[in-house]
Amino acid sequence: MSRISNCFKQLKEQGRVALIPFVTAGDPEPGITVPLMHAMVAAGADIIELGVPFSDPMADGPVIQRASERALEHGVSLRDVLAMVHSFREQDQTTPVILMGYLNPIEVMGYEGFALAAEEAGVDGVLTVDLPPEEADDLLSSLRPRDIDPIFLMAPTTTEDRMQRICDTASGFVYYVSVKGITGAAHLAIDEVSAMTDRIRRHTQLPVGVGFGIKDAEMARSVAQVSDAVIVGSVLVRRIEELRETPAAIAPAVAGILSDMRHAIDLN
Numbered sequence: 001m002s003r004i005s006n007c008f009k010q011l012k013e014q015g016r017v018a019l020i021p022f023v024t025a026g027d028p029e030p031g032i033t034v035p036l037m038h039a040m041v042a043a044g045a046d047i048i049e050l051g052v053p054f055s056d057p058m059a060d061g062p063v064i065q066r067a068s069e070r071a072l073e074h075g076v077s078l079r080d081v082l083a084m085v086h087s088f089r090e091q092d093q094t095t096p097v098i099l100m101g102y103l104n105p106i107e108v109m110g111y112e113g114f115a116l117a118a119e120e121a122g123v124d125g126v127l128t129v130d131l132p133p134e135e136a137d138d139l140l141s142s143l144r145p146r147d148i149d150p151i152f153l154m155a156p157t158t159t160e161d162r163m164q165r166i167c168d169t170a171s172g173f174v175y176y177v178s179v180k181g182i183t184g185a186a187h188l189a190i191d192e193v194s195a196m197t198d199r200i201r202r203h204t205q206l207p208v209g210v211g212f213g214i215k216d217a218e219m220a221r222s223v224a225q226v227s228d229a230v231i232v233g234s235v236l237v238r239r240i241e242e243l244r245e246t247p248a249a250i251a252p253a254v255a256g257i258l259s260d261m262r263h264a265i266d267l268n
């Protein structure tokens with residue numbers, strides 16, 4: 001069983017919902033990422049979504065775009081991100097790590113080479129924003145034998161047919177994007193999210209994670225009532241940006257936001 005499936009299985013037994021923070025690897029500087037990952041786990045993160053910096057991140061809003069720019073200024077590459085995961089794994093063998101990124105750097109490395117390096121580093125899932133499941137066969141045939149879960153996105157506009165196809169292709173969990181638009185979006189309507197997670201569950205037994213537009217602990221709590229995982233990115237990345245001149249303050253600040261969310265989620 002993959003580390004992601006195992007994580008969800010354990011959470012389910014405990015009647016708990018996963019908290020999945022997103023940060024961009026190497027933002028605002030490479031040295032911060034591994035300690036930040038450990039701090040997030042200590043604050044209650046169950047799974048970590050780590051962004052691979054990319055020059056043209058079209059699904060991302062300005063906050064996460066700027067995070068990519070800061071990391072790229074330090075020359076952070078896909079190989080560097082894999083090295084960070086490898087280093088994280090020296091002290092943490094249980095928390096799943098998902099790489100979130102765009103296809104280009106993976107294609108450059110080659111699917112087989114990437115999958116091998118990801119497995120060696122201890123990566124558990126890969127979310128390639130610009131690779132639809134219809135075109136994912138080649139990458140999937142490199143990931144599957146290594147127990148690396150492909151994570152796919154569904155949006156409010158996803159049709160039933162597509163939903164079924166995505167559910168049949170994905171493993172680990174499926175990611176429901178709560179709003180039309182880009183990361184850091186303003187408003188998430190909980191009734192709509194609830195209706196969609198119900199629909200998705202008619203297609204799959206996989207856990208359903210919800211992300212985009214979750215801003216605070218209260219919202220995290222409502223989303224946790226209708227999902228299996230709460231995914232939070234821009235609020236954390238914005239805090240990282242605010243503190244970029246004082247990097248030592250970043251991990252405690254991010255941990256503070258996450259532990260508030262953790263407590264709120266566990267109140268359910």
Ligand SMILES: O=P(O)(O)OC[C@@H](O)[C@@H](O)c1c[nH]c2ccccc12
Binds near residue numbers: 213214
């Ligand atoms: O930033 P938000 O609105 O909290 O949403 C999570 C999101 O950042 C993270 O999962 C993510 C970052 N970049 C992405 C691109 C596509 C899908 C998801 C993502």
